[in-house]
Amino acid sequence: MTLSGKRILLIISGGIAAYKALDLIRRLRERGASVRPVMTAGAQEFVTPLAVGALAADHVYTDLFSREDEQDVGHIRLARDCDMICVAPATADLMARMAHGLAGDLASTVLLATNRPVLLAPAMNPAMWAHPATRRNVETLRKDGIRFIGPMAGEMAESNEAGEGRMAEPLQIVASIEALMDDAPKPLAGRTAIVTSGPTHEPIDPVRYIANRSSGKQGHAIAANLARLGADVTLVSGPVTIPDPAGANTIHVESAREMLEAVTDALPADIAVFVAAVADWRVATSADNKIKKKEGEGPAPLVLTENPDILKTIGHHADRPKLVVGFAAETADVIANARAKLARKGADFIVANDVSPQTGIMGGDRNRVRIVSNDGVEDWPDLSKDEVAARLAARIAESLNRKPL
């Protein structure tokens, strides 16, 4: 029972995804947590307080000016008598209220009055999520220390709508809550980290792209493990099929140039770990329309141009993080290449691995790495990618806490 004895205040606001909050309540209680629900007026249009209260086995709080609940200033009690607050779904409107410090209803008043960790699971139409006003509000809330899980990309409840805006699935939210409630030591508390993960896709035309076999498993595991040690992690992920890791704020990108932009936007940071298999080259001019096969003309030539080198750019950046870690995926001369990379790219250490097909590392669940730094080469045994990530996160915490600030 990973959440045994934990008291979770669950705020449900008014989006279609409110139905998933019912399942979330069950999953949290299954893990030993108690769930105290607060519902906005909007939420009650989507699911009933009766269903929420029955699943939570608790009173459902809905009204700021309730004569019964407010006899002893109940909203302040609600805000404090819990170990954390989860808002699922979090509407665009509620996030806007939070970002502006509004307190016109019970949910926003509790969120303004609390001194507990707050996790938001946003859910909205992709256009609402992408709107500059929502982007500003999310940025403000992040700076205020609010944590986020999702939203995810995918199909919307509205027909013919897809994109980023789906609420994270209940089990993903549970994993984030578990990460937030983990009582283990947090040697990276107060530190910020940027991690890149996955491949990049470099467009040839609107339907074709150049890619590589990176699955994102190693980078995502590193992001999750840095978060587990208390770091505030921004994960910049290329296109992958695995879920966003618990506890990290994930930004989805496609190309190397988008990845560099997202990484630069996330600066300043204390730690940067560049795990993504970034394409070295892209097509110089990608076509606006699908390139057609023309009878007798042979294949269309692909003229390549160099992509930005993200590790090198950040390794020599004016805002260089205190600790910069690069990955070197090689198929030959692994150590020599890693050593050369260390100096050239301005990294503190390089995690080198042999990704020749016979190793099964690219896309697989295990990894065998060597840590190359100015102090020498450390040979790690064959480990699961999660074990490599846990060791690396511990190693990063140790190096950073040793380094003068």
Ligand SMILES: Cc1cc2nc3c(=O)[nH]c(=O)nc-3n(C[C@H](O)[C@H](O)[C@H](O)COP(=O)(O)O)c2cc1C
């Ligand atoms: C059918 C329907 C679905 C909606 N879905 C969402 C949604 O998924 N996300 C969102 O931010 N707002 C959604 N809204 C708009 C919110 O309900 C509206 O902004 C409301 O004021 C939110 O109030 P609350 O944040 O207090 O719950 C939806 C509205 C309707 C009528």
